[in-house]
């Protein structure tokens with residue numbers, strides 16, 4: 001008879017219901033694969049009246065989280081309520097009581113990861129978080145285990161399914177940003193507070209987790225430059241397309257000399273880039289390591305079942321550890337990658353830029369703009385004036401060579417004060433594969 005492992009679930013929302021269903025409906029299959037019986041012993045939520053497509057036996061449900069946290073029979077607590085508090089208190093309480101914890105809470109790990117990982121180490125318990133990044137993609141396991149022999153130089157992620165879905169819908173169906181956001185909400189992809197998705201915070205939480213695992217460096221949220229997609233317009237999507245690019249919401253961590261760049265922003269990618277065809281709610285994480293070279297992890301990054309798949313994988317891993325009598329089989333890597341001395345300030349980042357100027361169509365305008373860019377050491381790679389006969393304001397689109405962010409900001413401040421510039425200039429960074 002296989003050992004019984006009791007699981008307590010706090011949070012019976014979209015993902016929680018998916019996890020409960022998998023544990024209840026796939027119990028036998030999971031037992032065969034894991035070598036232990038995964039028993040859902042208690043589910044806690046404030047409200048069980050909302051329909052979730054799954055009915056739980058009343059003896060399983062409670063509205064009191066301490067009925068989970070203080071139950072001596074429960075060995076694994078699954079936290080799926082999200083947000084900072086009371087999730088942090090619940091996780092710390094579970095660890096203090098010697099329970100293992102599985103969470104999908106990327107915001108909490110990004111903000112309080114150090115305290116939580118230290119508490120788990122003190123308790124000699126697992127704190128597992130596969131569902132925190134990339135939904136159903138086993139990227140956490142890949143980074144912590146599969147790629148342990150590598151020094152990474154690049155992590156590029158499309159890690160916010162909602163943003164990717166919105167930009168894809170805007171491009172393919174020519175929807176406005178707001179129409180596409182409504183669709184994302186309708187499908188249940190967006191966070192309860194969708195500004196976390198569209199302003200880049202959710203991706204920035206996930207990037208902090210990837211950076212910790214990939215480079216051994218804990219990055220504070222204020223140190224990640226994060227821009228969302230809400231300022232991306234239909235016009236920029238179309239012009240980028242005409243120039244051979246798509247616009248993707250990227251989370252970037254990469255080494256440049258002795259520094260690490262960590263940033264989140266909409267980015268132009270050549271249509272030939274490996275990440276360019278990651279569309280809709282799909283996520284993908286591109287990694288380059290010194291031994292494996294390039295790798296691409298691709299899958300559904302949001303939605304009930306993909307996230308539940310990762311939560312159950314964590315539960316299975318912990319259950320195997322318990323059954324095998326080993327705790328913390330994979331401790332957290334706390335060793336910063338050799339050679340990285342500091343984070344690079346955003347002003348020192350160098351990329352090629354897409355720029356769209358909205359200007360009055362009259363002689364001398366291009367020369368004035370080019371002059372300001374030149375004085376700020378920004379070299380123009382190509383210029384495209386988009387004829388719009390009906391209006392006196394025309395878009396001028398430029399691609400630059402590599403330029404320093406601080407120079408671009410200064411130049412655009414000057415340009416946007418010129419009388420013939422009729423709207424704030426749009427500047428979007430590009431990302432090209434490393435030349436090697």
Ligand code: HSE
Pocket residue numbers: 132135159160161162163189190191197202301302303
């Ligand atoms: N809101 C998140 C996303 C869900 O859009 O990717 C998964 O973390």
